[in-house]
Amino acid sequence: MNFRECDLPGIGRKFVLETRSGDKLAIIVHDDGRRELYHFEYDDPDQSISMVTLDDEEARYISAIIGGVTYKPRSLESIEVALDDLIIEWYRLEPGFSCVGRTIGELDIRARSGVTIIAVIEKNHTKHISPGPDLRLPPDCIIIAAGEREQHKQFRHILRNGCG
Amino acid sequence: MNHIVFEVGLAIALVALSGLLAEKFRFSVIPFYILVGMAVGPHAFQIWHLDFRFIESAALIEFMGRIGVLFLLFYLGLEFSVGRLVKAGKSIVTGGTIYILINFSLGLVLGWGLGFPLEEILVVAGITTISSSAIVAKVLVDLKRTANPETEMILGIIMFEDVFLAVYISILSGLVLSGSSSLGGVLLSALIALVYMLGLLIVGRKLVPLLNKALNIRSGELFALVIFAILFLVAGFSETIHVAEAIGALLVGLVLAETEHVKRIEKLIIPFRDFFGAIFFFSFGLTIDPRTLGGNALWYSLAAVVVTLLGNFIAGILAGRSAGLSPRASSNIGLTIVSRGEFSIIMANLGKAGGLLAILQPFAAMYVLILAILGPLLTKESKWIYRTLDKVFKFESRHVKRKAQKRTPASEEQ
Numbered sequence: 001m002n003f004r005e006c007d008l009p010g011i012g013r014k015f016v017l018e019t020r021s022g023d024k025l026a027i028i029v030h031d032d033g034r035r036e037l038y039h040f041e042y043d044d045p046d047q048s049i050s051m052v053t054l055d056d057e058e059a060r061y062i063s064a065i066i067g068g069v070t071y072k073p074r075s076l077e078s079i080e081v082a083l084d085d086l087i088i089e090w091y092r093l094e095p096g097f098s099c100v101g102r103t104i105g106e107l108d109i110r111a112r113s114g115v116t117i118i119a120v121i122e123k124n125h126t127k128h129i130s131p132g133p134d135l136r137l138p139p140d141c142i143i144i145a146a147g148e149r150e151q152h153k154q155f156r157h158i159l160r161n162g163c164g
Numbered sequence: 165m166n167h168i169v170f171e172v173g174l175a176i177a178l179v180a181l182s183g184l185l186a187e188k189f190r191f192s193v194i195p196f197y198i199l200v201g202m203a204v205g206p207h208a209f210q211i212w213h214l215d216f217r218f219i220e221s222a223a224l225i226e227f228m229g230r231i232g233v234l235f236l237l238f239y240l241g242l243e244f245s246v247g248r249l250v251k252a253g254k255s256i257v258t259g260g261t262i263y264i265l266i267n268f269s270l271g272l273v274l275g276w277g278l279g280f281p282l283e284e285i286l287v288v289a290g291i292t293t294i295s296s297s298a299i300v301a302k303v304l305v306d307l308k309r310t311a312n313p314e315t316e317m318i319l320g321i322i323m324f325e326d327v328f329l330a331v332y333i334s335i336l337s338g339l340v341l342s343g344s345s346s347l348g349g350v351l352l353s354a355l356i357a358l359v360y361m362l363g364l365l366i367v368g369r370k371l372v373p374l375l376n377k378a379l380n381i382r383s384g385e386l387f388a389l390v391i392f393a394i395l396f397l398v399a400g401f402s403e404t405i406h407v408a409e410a411i412g413a414l415l416v417g418l419v420l421a422e423t424e425h426v427k428r429i430e431k432l433i434i435p436f437r438d439f440f441g442a443i444f445f446f447s448f449g450l451t452i453d454p455r456t457l458g459g460n461a462l463w464y465s466l467a468a469v470v471v472t473l474l475g476n477f478i479a480g481i482l483a484g485r486s487a488g489l490s491p492r493a494s495s496n497i498g499l500t501i502v503s504r505g506e507f508s509i510i511m512a513n514l515g516k517a518g519g520l521l522a523i524l525q526p527f528a529a530m531y532v533l534i535l536a537i538l539g540p541l542l543t544k545e546s547k548w549i550y551r552t553l554d555k556v557f558k559f560e561s562r563h564v565k566r567k568a569q570k571r572t573p574a575s576e577e578q
Binding site for chain 1: 243244251297301304305308310311312313315316319322323490492493
């Protein structure tokens with residue numbers, strides 16, 4: 001994939017993709033949340049033929065469609081993803097949370113809430129993919145957990161209040 | 165003094181109206197703010213309660229304009245990061261260097277050619293060298309050119325100019341504001357300024373962890389108070405030791421840019437920057453008496469405009485070529501960065517604060533007015549301008565030839 005990104009100081013960030021089908025697409029993410037998509041001429045890569053401006057909400061929706069989240073292209077339908085009730089959530093541990101400094105085992109997360117911790121990412125970007133029970137939750141880390149809605153509610157409670 | 169709120173309200177209303185007018189005609193707002201400031205002022209008239217002379221509130225409006233400069237430069241410092249400049253890449257450094265070399269030299273030659281004394285020459289060169297980041301960024305977004313290949317180069321050159329501006333204002337304010345006439349005195353005050361600035365940056369960097377903790381304030385109100393206190397204290401103190409307050413503000417921005425709170429500070433500052441920035445252009449207009457705009461000031465500014473157009477276009481073509489852009493994209497560079505605005509006025513105000521020749525103010529006013537209006541127009545019509553110039557200079561065919569020449573040795577090897 002021929003993919004490039006760069007900063008546009010004072011404006012935002014620019015992503016350029018030259019697709020395998022020979023198109024050139026540029027996406028500008030503006031600092032104010034707007035997104036612009038530009039499509040360039042085949043034979044003159046300096047001239048944009050068309051462009052679309054999206055606000056933040058529209059961009060999120062479109063990205064979901066392109067990502068195949070809301071509508072599954074035919075070729076993906078065979079892969080049955082049971083994502084109906086399963087929710088994957090990102091949690092950032094705030095300084096006041098009681099769970100900071102305790103291990104996953106001490107907090108007894110799986111038994112008490114039912115969620116599965118997929119990964120813990122520390123502030124310095126150290127990743128613990130599917131961590132064991134003896135991992136101590138560092139301050140300011142991000143926890144990615146999978147579970148159903150009710151289970152997430154329980155889990156949030158444990159994070160905030162520790163063993164209660 | 166009892167009508168002061170009403171007078172300031174009138175001033176803000178005028179600025180707002182001129183801004184709306186500019187939007188309606190799809191023009192850049194900056195020249196409109198200046199024009200409306202020039203239209204009123206001490207020579208204007210008074211109708212009943214509406215005093216368009218702004219005599220009572222002049223000092224206050226001027227002060228608001230000064231605050232506007234602080235916010236503009238503070239924000240510039242926040243946005244700027246050394247990492248970004250390092251990442252910018254070789255082509256942008258080359259392009260930026262080409263631009264500054266050509267245009268700064270031309271500015272010096274222009275000032276010298278107009279028969280100004282040394283300090284005035286330096287101010288004129290400053291006025292004519294530095295583009296308006298505000299206008300350029302806005303024009304690029306408005307004309308939907310953000311995705312164009314030359315835009316990276318344009319923004320890179322603008323970033324380069326910001327660095328040049330910071331260094332140059334520091335040196336110049338040491339020279340112009342020191343008030344000492346002997347060479348030794350000037351050098352001493354320049355040295356003090358330099359040590360102070362470096363000290364502020366070095367100490368500031370050391371303080372970043374401490375600042376991170378200190379600024380961890382939940383309440384928005386207290387956060388704003390603390391930031392403003394730091395900004396005004398440092399900027400104000402800088403001025404007491406002959407370092408332009410604008411530079412003090414810029415340095416505060418540079419230091420706070422290294423903290424974790426930079427995004428929150430930016431959010432806080434933007435509305436203040438926009439409001440006081442607009443007042444800054446208006447108050448600059450207020451200080452210009454339209455009757456001084458004729459005669460020499462006009463001719464000088466027209467000469468400067470011609471020199472700037474040429475210098476920017478040539479620098480853009482060369483910078484673009486060095487980065488391997490097509491001739492059309494390269495011509496866009498020069499036609500975009502030709503807009504002038506806030507920084508030229510800051511330079512002119514520095515000259516005024518140093519008690520230099522009075523003609524600098526109307527000169528800068530005319531120059532900025534012309535290029536703040538002409539610049540965005542040139543950017544908009546760049547396609548047509550390029551076609552016209554191409555008929556004369558044959559950029560396109562030469563570009564194709566150069567490409568072919570580059571290819572021939574390669575093909576011979578095969």
